[in-house]
Amino acid sequence: MSQHEITFTVNGESQSATVAARLTLVDFLRDALRLTGTHAGCEHGVCGACSVLLDGVPVRSCLTLAVQADGSEIVTVEGLAPEPGTLGILQDSFWETHALQCGFCTSGMLIASHALLAANASPTEDEIREAIGGNLCRCTGYKQIVDAIALAAERLRGSNLPAKEAADDER
Template structure:
């Protein structure tokens, strides 16, 4: 099978490669670029474990061929933290608010929440739940995931986090 030349930017770094046309983006990221944060979960686009940000949109990378990403700007979980390794407010909030259990969904969840907070810096609980609806947590840790996103939104806005009364 002939290979196709692709150029893309991943986490701010330019990459060029020859890929088979049938190579899924998630496999290209994991196998060719060694960026293993996007997890292969269902391979049907239902779980969201492979979520990355492409040109300002959340995309499930198991539903896209690498050749379709030619020319794109891609953010993976590896690119969310600062270059010096300082965690992004979302990553720190997931840690602090116990927004992860087994951790399998966490990279996709954080990348999706990152886009959500760029689109809506102060989302309500309902908006957060709707915004992450395409990302599944098999451990059912949604309450703490929502709390972590709320905490990150407050942190990014420079406001104190006030947990809602239950």
């Protein structure tokens, strides 16, 4: 079993580590880096709870090997708020509409919708549902999540920043 030196950026911080070939990115983030906001729900790529941004793109971290993150920039839910104790506009919109209950799928939902809003300032309801279509939630029936993302889009537009920058600002 090969071991590999990797260097990467997590939530803006540059780090390096030695990882076994078979270690998945989600296990690496959670167990080695103790970034436990990203959750493992199914470990076979269906539920989306483990979603993270890899070089700006939302991916399943259970289907990505840690070694593959070498040289990459990773953003997890812990990296979405402007500073500790605060929430970004998207997160705050989730709070406003109560877009979660148990919270287990929430980080994946935030990652998926963050990526949507970075690319699309005025998503339709269908586009919102498509963006979170790969993230299963068992609590909410999705309604308050869809409402939250629409609310966040509206607030981000109102913030007089292009959605991309405003979304980046949230980190």
